[in-house]
Amino acid sequence: MEKALRSDARRNLEAILQAAAEAFAERGLEVGVADIARRAGVGTATIFRRFPTKEDLIAAVFMRRMEEVVEVAERCAELPGGIAAVREFFERATELQVRDRGFLENIDKGRFAGDPRLEALIERGYRAIERIVANAQAAGELRADVKPADVPVLLHSVCSGAALLSAGEPGMWRRYMELVIDGLRPGHAGLTCPAPTFDAIAGAR
Amino acid sequence: MEKALRSDARRNLEAILQAAAEAFAERGLEVGVADIARRAGVGTATIFRRFPTKEDLIAAVFMRRMEEVVEVAERCAELPGGIAAVREFFERATELQVRDRGFLENIDKGRFAGDPRLEALIERGYRAIERIVANAQAAGELRADVKPADVPVLLHSVCSGAALLSAGEPGMWRRYMELVIDGLRPGHAGLTCPAPTFDAIAGAR
């Protein structure tokens, strides 16, 4: 159970998380803690009181964004099946990630394999993705040889590719999302490589 | 004109580039110069003699890899047209990049926009890609609304996505390459977002 925070403390915590989220998103994970503190209008020590290491702060920010992604997935899992739900998930999730340099770096670095809260959250996301995939495949609108674990991989693909252009062309991610989605439709030759499992994704790095 | 190097110097230079390439590939661009020197069996100053700054070393290593990629593209541009040449390019290029964290970081950071030698090299790559795309579209095996500038973006997409798995599953990139290639085949609905130009890729970051 989390202790109840005093109201000013809660406000500070929120300011820190928001400042960190902005800073990491804009400039990547190497922004200094002092920069974040300045943005949040607090002292550095206040940050370290809540987050014993910078890593912990990164994880918290990452977790928040990941929560949004998982919620998107869960909402999409409730949609009437079909490729439209897959596309909806890619759209919403890409929108959340493509401008967030820190988030993409976190994924690239493959961190946070050990955090149980994060793992539980991701587990929820996986379950939702499984339903999205199952629904679309049941509707015959998603090729059968695609597996749920492909989805986060392809999502990251779209975001990383589109991020190359996102500074100058903010909406360009949609183009690459569409191209990838088109590859997921039925009617293609079989894949020559067996599917990974979810477990392989954040694995040994 | 480059001066001929003494044999020991040439050996050391090669050792440095190889050590740096390995280190950057395995651990990313933040590896210390001292680590690289140790790996190469030389002193740190030996590195700085050849590469006045760490940035220069990074650029040299990046350039080497990029040369390989461009050569692959040029070779594929000579192949009999069709989607097979596109696939061949993606295969060979992904193979080169997917295990190289430093290379992917360089792309993500959009560096080296100002280096004229690199820009000339990339220009060559773009020309080759244009031919690959034109050939495949002439053969009716590549959807018409795909443009050459999409290729480097999609290549980076495949590599970034597959990199998530490459530690544990070294060959998995092929799966995602195939999925993306399938999205490039003709017969899909039109893309809702106009194509970027090459110039937009390494743009304002």
Added chain:
Amino acid sequence: MEKALRSDARRNLEAILQAAAEAFAERGLEVGVADIARRAGVGTATIFRRFPTKEDLIAAVFMRRMEEVVEVAERCAELPGGIAAVREFFERATELQVRDRGFLENIDKGRFAGDPRLEALIERGYRAIERIVANAQAAGELRADVKPADVPVLLHSVCSGAALLSAGEPGMWRRYMELVIDGLRPGHAGLTCPAPTFDAIAGAR
């Protein structure tokens, strides 16, 4: 407006400036920042918090000493005119500079021409020197062909010369000051070389 410093910070700042002043005075400007930190009983980063570069620390120490010199000049400008005030200025100023290797090096290197606070301070010094010279010449005790800009040059002359002996013979500077002052008295043949302006002193170097 300068923010008020916390008491511990103020103490450390003072310790740093004093340690730096001593170190530069004794051993010249090439003393390492780490040496100064050790002398001051602080970590190196504490120095860099207040002085972003070593150059800034040097400038601050230089400025402090220069302030003392300028205050001496202003005090001497208030004295009843005559050569005695000139001598008083040389005495007090030489006393301040002759044991300070760092200060003399700074003058020799002609640095800090660009710092506006320093230039304003030096301007004040020049104004005071002009008064000292005018008073002494009005009293007929200073030769008429000496100009104000000669004073800082001659002061540096005395200090540099006397510094050769100051280690073994701490009071010897007085001898050379007297010799130089004697050269400033009226009754000598005219100088063959026109006077410089203040502006020429910290000029192109």
Added chain:
Amino acid sequence: MEKALRSDARRNLEAILQAAAEAFAERGLEVGVADIARRAGVGTATIFRRFPTKEDLIAAVFMRRMEEVVEVAERCAELPGGIAAVREFFERATELQVRDRGFLENIDKGRFAGDPRLEALIERGYRAIERIVANAQAAGELRADVKPADVPVLLHSVCSGAALLSAGEPGMWRRYMELVIDGLRPGHAGLTCPAPTFDAIAGAR
């Protein structure tokens, strides 16, 4: 006895000394050995073959210039006595030193107390200065309370002061030399501080 050098070696040695002399004069003693080697058109190792340490090279260059100064002194000691010979020495010696940053730095740092060849040379200079002073005092044109050891101190004074202006106003040293010489004429009040000995000059530092 010096070994006879092969002619190319002698040429190299000369080139090194000249390059070093120029470099030290223009930019001070902190110029890198590599810079000097480049200027001389030799490799760095060639310099270190002749001069085991940079210090030794500095000493050799210093010695050469000092030889010129001593020769000037000896020539002036032969002139018909009077203040004119003193002035002639100051003129020639200042001309040699005022544009030579390295030389002045060497004097300021008080080095080379231990080199027997240098000490012998300086001894010769002292003897010559003693004669110059004695001649001028015998002629009644130099104040009696000035001692020979004052001369090198005052010479350095003139050079250090005038060096402040020498970049922009190359002939300005003459002005300060004249002012100092005027202070050496008879007819001034006695000095309050006893004269130093030659031994005190390069003493404890």
Added chain:
DNA sequence: GATGAATGAGCGTTCATTCAT
């Protein structure tokens, strides 16, 4: 003997983290 490449100790500087107020 001459070269220039290699060296490693040391520099100024940064930053996540701890401590005193």
Added chain:
DNA sequence: CATGAATGAACGCTCATTCAT
């Protein structure tokens, strides 16, 4: 509890000096 000052380990880089060719 919040602050910002202090810390020291680590970084990129330089240079007098040594070594291999």
